[in-house]
Amino acid sequence: SSGLTQDPAVSVALGQTVRITCQGDSLRSYYANWNQQKPGQAPVLVMYGKDHRPSGVPDRFSGSRSGNTASLTITGAQAEDEADYYCNSRDSSGNHVIFGGGTKLTVL
């Protein structure tokens, strides 16, 4: 498959650690980037490349990759982290950008 697969929904208790994953064959060759989208707002980039955080993103966000799976980890999740998270990368051909289907994160 040339797509990126994400779990539709994940929940985490306030202050605990949660990992959101993104699977795809292309991730063996390309890094995933992670975008956070809150209701009614435009997406915001929270992680990119190997493990880079844009300015202003809290350091509780981190990224990693193993084989065909990229992960976004939130260590000590806060209420304001409740959002949809979308990974993006290249497709297997390397010619086009693709997005994962998104993961809805609920902070309990």
Added chain:
Amino acid sequence: EVQLVQSGAEVKKPGESLKISCEGSGYSFTYYWIGWVRQMPGKGLEWMGTIYPGDSDTRYSPSFQGQVTISVDKSISTAYLQWSSLKASDTAMYYCARRQSGEDAYDIWGQGTMVTVSS
């Protein structure tokens, strides 16, 4: 401040044409790819295509090739997304976004343009 500002919401009828815009400011518009992303109501993000303002090099997702046209006028730092004949299924929020140099990450997003197509 680096930002992308998109044109306002549109309500159109099926078969009509439309061109929406995305104006960049606060950075060298010419040197960063601009991408367009669709989000249908209640659904996820879909990459439509991208354009490099420096030379108008344009790439389309296979899903959108032939369905839309992406263009740019670098003299006014503005990218465009247009349809020649809208369908009800084009109803969606459309975002433009700046691709970060050297990466496939989109680091700056426009506020979105809601397009509603209804008879």
